[in-house]
Amino acid sequence: xxxxxxxxxxxxKLGKTSIIINVLNELKKEELITIYIDIEAxxxxxxxxxxxxxxxxxxxxTINKILTxxxxxxxxxxxxxxxxxxxxxxxxxxxxxxxxxLNRIALKIYDLPGIIxxxxxxxxxxxxxxxxxxxxxxxxxxxxxxxxxxxxxxxxGYIFAGSKRHLLNEMVNSPQNPFYKIGPVMFLKKIEEKQxxxxxxxxxxSTKFKISDETLFKIIEKVENIPYYIQMICHELWxxxxxxxxxxxxxxxxxxxxLVRENSQNFHIEWSRLILNKRRLLKAIVIDGGxxxxxxxxxxxxxxxxxxxVQRTLKSLIKDxxxxxxxxxNYYITDLLxxxxxxxxHI
Numbered sequence: 001x002x003x004x005x006x007x008x009x010x011x012x013k014l015g016k017t018s019i020i021i022n023v024l025n026e027l028k029k030e031e032l033i034t035i036y037i038d039i040e041a042x043x044x045x046x047x048x049x050x051x052x053x054x055x056x057x058x059x060x061x062t063i064n065k066i067l068t069x070x071x072x073x074x075x076x077x078x079x080x081x082x083x084x085x086x087x088x089x090x091x092x093x094x095x096x097x098x099x100x101x102l103n104r105i106a107l108k109i110y111d112l113p114g115i116i117x118x119x120x121x122x123x124x125x126x127x128x129x130x131x132x133x134x135x136x137x138x139x140x141x142x143x144x145x146x147x148x149x150x151x152x153x154x155x156x157g158y159i160f161a162g163s164k165r166h167l168l169n170e171m172v173n174s175p176q177n178p179f180y181k182i183g184p185v186m187f188l189k190k191i192e193e194k195q196x197x198x199x200x201x202x203x204x205x206s207t208k209f210k211i212s213d214e215t216l217f218k219i220i221e222k223v224e225n226i227p228y229y230i231q232m233i234c235h236e237l238w239x240x241x242x243x244x245x246x247x248x249x250x251x252x253x254x255x256x257x258x259l260v261r262e263n264s265q266n267f268h269i270e271w272s273r274l275i276l277n278k279r280r281l282l283k284a285i286v287i288d289g290g291x292x293x294x295x296x297x298x299x300x301x302x303x304x305x306x307x308x309x310v311q312r313t314l315k316s317l318i319k320d321x322x323x324x325x326x327x328x329x330n331y332y333i334t335d336l337l338x339x340x341x342x343x344x345x346h347i
Contacts (some may be wrong), residue, residue, distance in 0.1 A: 004183055009161075009163075009165045013227065014188050014227060015191075024036055033117070033125070034126075036127045042133075049102075049109050056116065060120065073115055107145055122155075125156070127159040131171075163321075191225060207245075209238070212248075226336065236258070237251055237255050257344075290332050291330045322334065
């Protein structure tokens with residue numbers, strides 16, 4: 001059976017990356033070759049290709065055989081190999097610095113997982129995290145080249161994961177895009193409240209902390225079931241009450257207030273960069289919630305502008321990562337601490 005090409009779409013801080021890493025680790029135990037690449041870390045197509053190539057090589061051969069590996073599997077590819085102060089290898093692609101030649105090199109690199117799978121007689125799984133970030137460096141051409149290579153790789157599975165659902169949805173659902181219907185789309189949902197409750201209760205009990213069920217449920221409610229913030233708030237509560245080892249419901253606000261104060265200067269700078277329309281809409285969502293934002297009643301109640309203007313502002317805030325939508329299409333601010341800072345600013 002051919003390996004799948006899967007799109008995994010998730011809001012930020014829901015644990016997408018942790019799930020991917022855990023899955024890859026389990027697959028590695030079954031002797032699959034696994035590759036993880038976070039595209040958000042790169043500033044250019046060339047840098048992405050260099051790190052992707054180096055990662056593929058390091059997972060399949062030893063450092064002292066890198067040049068031999070490239071000569072055997074990728075003849076004609078010119079690279080410069082260096083080592084940093086700690087002995088870590090660094091690759092630099094050598095080419096005449098025009099997009100046409102870089103695209104030719106890219107096709108060779110995109111073909112490599114299939115070649116490795118065939119040579120090693122093993123299945124390969126490649127995970128591209130924050131995949132939508134390729135759009136920042138000539139994404140349509142990259143999408144086309146990548147699709148051309150991977151569609152024939154029967155023993156290579158791909159995970160295209162990202163947190164900007166509007167961009168990923170367009171990639172996979174728009175007929176004019178190269179990745180149109182390349183494979184199934186999965187949406188990562190929030191973990192259920194009950195599962196979180198049992199998990200964090202066990203963690204506190206195991207370290208001899210006293211905490212009521214009401215307080216545990218309040219933590220989960222306050223952070224809207226988002227794993228990243230549950231971990232953050234629980235960690236801060238644990239430190240805050242390390243001596244007394246008893247956490248009350250009032251301690252939640254104390255800890256959140258402290259975290260907001262620590263980040264206040266950064267939030268002031270962030271807020272000052274936003275135009276008035278964006279500030280008004282963010283304030284409205286914090287104070288009045290994110291349901292029926294485009295309704296006339298909501299717009300009048302929060303002294304916003306016309307629905308078309310609000311819609312443009314929503315799209316811009318989602319694109320910039322300030323907002324997202326839940327499964328019921330309610331808008332929410334992605335950064336819990338920024339949300340609480342805005343709330344305190346306008347109360």
